[in-house]
Amino acid sequence: MYHPARSLNRSKDSRTRSFERSSSQSAPFAVYRQCIVRLRVAIMTYSEHVLASIKFTYRSNNDYSLQLTRWFLMPIAAWPRASMSTVERVSLQAQVLACSSLIAVVMIPCMLYVSLEEKDVQMKLSVMGPLSHWIMGTINYWLLLTRGDDIRECVQHMETDWRLVRKIDDQDVMLRYAKIGRFIAGFCAVFMQSGTFLFTVAKAMTSMTIIIGNETASTHPMTCPIYSKFIDTRFSPANEIMLAVELLSCFIVNSITVGACSLAAVFAMHAYGQLSMLFSWLNDLVEDEDKKNDFAEQKLATIVEHHLRVLSFISRMESIMQNICLVELVGCTMNMCLLAYYSITNWSDFDAARITSFIIVYISMAFNIFIFCFIGEILTEQCKNVGEKAYMTNWYKLPHKTALGLVLIIARSSNVIKITAGKLFHLSIATFGDVIKTSVVYLNILRTMT
Numbered sequence: 001m002y003h004p005a006r007s008l009n010r011s012k013d014s015r016t017r018s019f020e021r022s023s024s025q026s027a028p029f030a031v032y033r034q035c036i037v038r039l040r041v042a043i044m045t046y047s048e049h050v051l052a053s054i055k056f057t058y059r060s061n062n063d064y065s066l067q068l069t070r071w072f073l074m075p076i077a078a079w080p081r082a083s084m085s086t087v088e089r090v091s092l093q094a095q096v097l098a099c100s101s102l103i104a105v106v107m108i109p110c111m112l113y114v115s116l117e118e119k120d121v122q123m124k125l126s127v128m129g130p131l132s133h134w135i136m137g138t139i140n141y142w143l144l145l146t147r148g149d150d151i152r153e154c155v156q157h158m159e160t161d162w163r164l165v166r167k168i169d170d171q172d173v174m175l176r177y178a179k180i181g182r183f184i185a186g187f188c189a190v191f192m193q194s195g196t197f198l199f200t201v202a203k204a205m206t207s208m209t210i211i212i213g214n215e216t217a218s219t220h221p222m223t224c225p226i227y228s229k230f231i232d233t234r235f236s237p238a239n240e241i242m243l244a245v246e247l248l249s250c251f252i253v254n255s256i257t258v259g260a261c262s263l264a265a266v267f268a269m270h271a272y273g274q275l276s277m278l279f280s281w282l283n284d285l286v287e288d289e290d291k292k293n294d295f296a297e298q299k300l301a302t303i304v305e306h307h308l309r310v311l312s313f314i315s316r317m318e319s320i321m322q323n324i325c326l327v328e329l330v331g332c333t334m335n336m337c338l339l340a341y342y343s344i345t346n347w348s349d350f351d352a353a354r355i356t357s358f359i360i361v362y363i364s365m366a367f368n369i370f371i372f373c374f375i376g377e378i379l380t381e382q383c384k385n386v387g388e389k390a391y392m393t394n395w396y397k398l399p400h401k402t403a404l405g406l407v408l409i410i411a412r413s414s415n416v417i418k419i420t421a422g423k424l425f426h427l428s429i430a431t432f433g434d435v436i437k438t439s440v441v442y443l444n445i446l447r448t449m450t
Contacts, residue, residue: 061171062162065178066155068185069266072259076252078144080152096145099252103141106249107134112227122345125446129338130223133196136331137253140260140324147320151263154320157313158270170277177273184269184371185262191367192261193254195360199223200250202354204243210234222246260324261368267317268375268419274310275382278303282389285398297402307386307409314379314417325372326422332365333435337442339365344447369435376419376427387413 073079077095084092110131118124144151165171200223207218212234219234226233226242233239281303285296339362346354387410395403419427 062159068182069262072255072262076255080148102249102252103138106224106246109226109230110224113225129335132331134253136327137256139327141256143323150316150320154316173276174273177269181266181269184265188261189258191364192258195364196250196254199357199361202357264321271314272382279389282393296398300402300405318419322420322422329421332369333439336365336439340443341446370432373427373432377429380416380418383416
């Protein structure tokens with residue numbers, strides 16, 4: 001006999017058993033899905049950490065390479081900035097105006113003193129050295145300011161290079177040359193700042209007696225004397241105030257010279273490191289004979305693109321530095337001649353502080369010229385070596401069409417970008433020797449005339 005209630009209970013029991021069976025079968029699947037979700041979260045978290053680490057690394061490395069140069073140029077408002085608010089822009093313009101005023105308040109009265117007031121040739125010669133240093137600093141300052149956009153593009157170019165590099169070996173190469181650039185910048189700063197400050201302080205520490213009417217007074221001479229109709233620095237407190245202004249102006253002028261030299265050194269060492277990386281890529285272009293060169297064409301395209309990128313960086317650097325190099329080459333040659341003359345004429349008195357300051361400033365200026373000439377020499381040779389490295393690879397192991405791409409590298413390397421001083425003189429070690437010889441010739445002419 002059929003019982004509906006019993007049949008209904010039987011169907012409920014069967015559904016319950018089937019649900020329990022499906023639940024027991026889906027339990028491992030749920031655990032599996034949960035593990036997959038956790039694995040995805042872990043991978044995403046790890047990827048975020050890796051990307052953040054890479055971002056921090058390239059920014060810290062780029063900051064490491066440019067740190068000293070930024071320290072030298074920021075106090076004089078010559079460090080380029082990507083974006084600024086209105087307040088920052090006004091503050092920067094005020095900073096430029098303050099630095100320019102401090103330079104002008106020493107340089108212009110000194111030029112009037114030499115041209116209108118002082119009649120003694122020996123005194124004029126003693127002032128010409130410091131005055132030319134101020135004039136060089138003024139010209140270089142405005143060159144740095146007018147080339148601010150190009151400098152910013154070079155800085156951004158360096159940051160991009162640090163971001164694109166992935167191999168540990170390539171990072172090590174870039175860091176090695178970044179350390180060399182920092183060392184050159186620091187060495188230049190120590191000698192230039194210490195030498196010129198010692199030169200200024202040594203002269204200010206001496207006292208000279210002047211006669212005014214029937215009275216005598218003691219005053220401290222200035223490295224750059226001031227035109228008396230502008231400011232009479234024979235009396236206190238004008239004498240002390242102008243000495244303090246002169247020291248501050250000296251710091252600004254030195255920072256300009258040091259900043260320009262360090263900028264050239266850091267840019268050049270970065271370009272040199274990029275070309276060194278290119279050499280290793282060319283060596284790895286052709287792998288062992290047993291391995292297939294499936295990616296050789298892609299590697300070669302990357303090499304050609306990177307080569308053109310480095311050459312554009314060097315070309316922009318040359319356009320920034322060519323006029324600064326000309327100012328330094330001409331000015332330092334004259335100043336080295338005058339410093340040697342000061343040392344000879346003051347040797348009989350043998351003022352240890354002054355003689356030491358002459359020697360330190362001479363070394364710093366010779367070092368500045370040497371750095372510019374050395375930079376020009378090594379970059380020219382390194383650009384030439386790219387073509388030689390491309391020729392010396394096992395190009396015959398490459399596919400025919402891929403090997404033809406090396407011809408582009410060799411042809412482009414034959415057209416070398418030379419670092420020049422105002423498009424007039426090619427900067428090289430031979431040029432540095434010519435500068436030393438020229439300064440000695442001018443020294444002999446000065447000794448003969450005086």
